[in-house]
Amino acid sequence: MTRFIIVLLLIPAVLLPFAARQAPADARLQNQLKTVFPAAASFSPKQTTPVPHFVAYGADGKTVLGYAFWTTELEPLERGYDGPIKILVGMDTKGILTGVLVVEHHEPYGNFSVEPPKFAAQFKGKNVRDPFKVGVNVDAVTSATISVTSATRAIRNSALRIGRALLTPEAAK
Numbered sequence: 001m002t003r004f005i006i007v008l009l010l011i012p013a014v015l016l017p018f019a020a021r022q023a024p025a026d027a028r029l030q031n032q033l034k035t036v037f038p039a040a041a042s043f044s045p046k047q048t049t050p051v052p053h054f055v056a057y058g059a060d061g062k063t064v065l066g067y068a069f070w071t072t073e074l075e076p077l078e079r080g081y082d083g084p085i086k087i088l089v090g091m092d093t094k095g096i097l098t099g100v101l102v103v104e105h106h107e108p109y110g111n112f113s114v115e116p117p118k119f120a121a122q123f124k125g126k127n128v129r130d131p132f133k134v135g136v137n138v139d140a141v142t143s144a145t146i147s148v149t150s151a152t153r154a155i156r157n158s159a160l161r162i163g164r165a166l167l168t169p170e171a172a173k
Helices: 001-038 119-123 142-167
Strands: 054-057 064-070 084-091 096-105
Touching: 001 084, 001 096, 064 142, 096 119, 096 142, 119 142
Parallel strands: none
Antiparallel strands: 054 064, 064 084, 084 096
């Protein structure tokens, strides 16, 4: 019986550090989601079907404003010059991008290509049906075309997958 009581007392002590580590990650994720979808009042936990995504809700907590998603979960084989570029994207129910946030990359020219806020900002307001062509309607840095082209393709292709899976046929065309 004494062992049982000791084990019961040790369980919270062992689990407490893990619980403490979850809160900042969740707060960071909520801030990232709010960055890519500023109009949303709240977000669902990550949904896995039909594709991985978060649902963005309006102030009433019921109205679906759109979706947020990680490009690396929808386009895992898309790689920059030096590996995957982890990007969070927000898209409303009409297929308009509400925001893009580059969260992680290992690009040698990151400071000049995908890292500056102006790279992500240029996608806000783009329609998923836009061409997303580097050098045409997406600004590029000459020394970082592989990274910029890959990140652009990941944003568009993952947005198209979300559109086909979650939007009405008219919005996803």
